[in-house]
Amino acid sequence: DQQVKQNSPSLSVQEGRISILNCDYTNSMFDYFLWYKKYPAEGPTFLISISSIKDKNEDGRFTVFLNKSAKHLSLHIVPSQPGDSAVYFCAASGAYNTDKLIFGTGTRLQVFP
């Protein structure tokens, strides 16, 4: 049972435009969400996170939006740059710090010139 889903396996965006990556979850007990970025042959690196008490968190070109009623979050990258080309994983965690992260299957973003 996949509790965190990224239904788009890939996304192609032109440089300078907005990239929107989506993530859906099924467990209403999740209260903390993270986005990780992964380049080939490297481990995932933390990008941005959001707590369930917020609906938006912004860090430079990256903004994460959370819609708890829809159990949906999205990552916006504006403007997209070729260096953003990577696989992006959405992850969720429960109410306690010791809870594990549940990852989605990732979306491969390609930003072309």
Next chain:
Amino acid sequence: DTAVSQTPKYLVTQMGNDKSIKCEQNLGHDTMYWYKQDSKKFLKIMFSYNNKELIINETVPNRFSPKSPDKAHLNLHINSLELGDSAVYFCASSQLTLSYEQYFGPGTRLTVT
């Protein structure tokens, strides 16, 4: 200065063999993890150790045995390797008292023939 390191990066071995993967973190974190990324790109937690104590064990076959000699190291030993063990194994660490963010190693690609 590598924060989370794993050795080896690649491991090719035959069915039935026993192998180990080592992980070290120099971030001063108190919690370490092992994840498995299978051929379908699912990134799933296997184990979590906090200050050398096992806190998460995700129904992993007992052929897999993690060992934490100190809080900076978490090794993974696998007995009687099977074809289905072929995957990329990631080590990660975090400071749970501060945040949910986990820092990942570069991964070890295990191929069982």
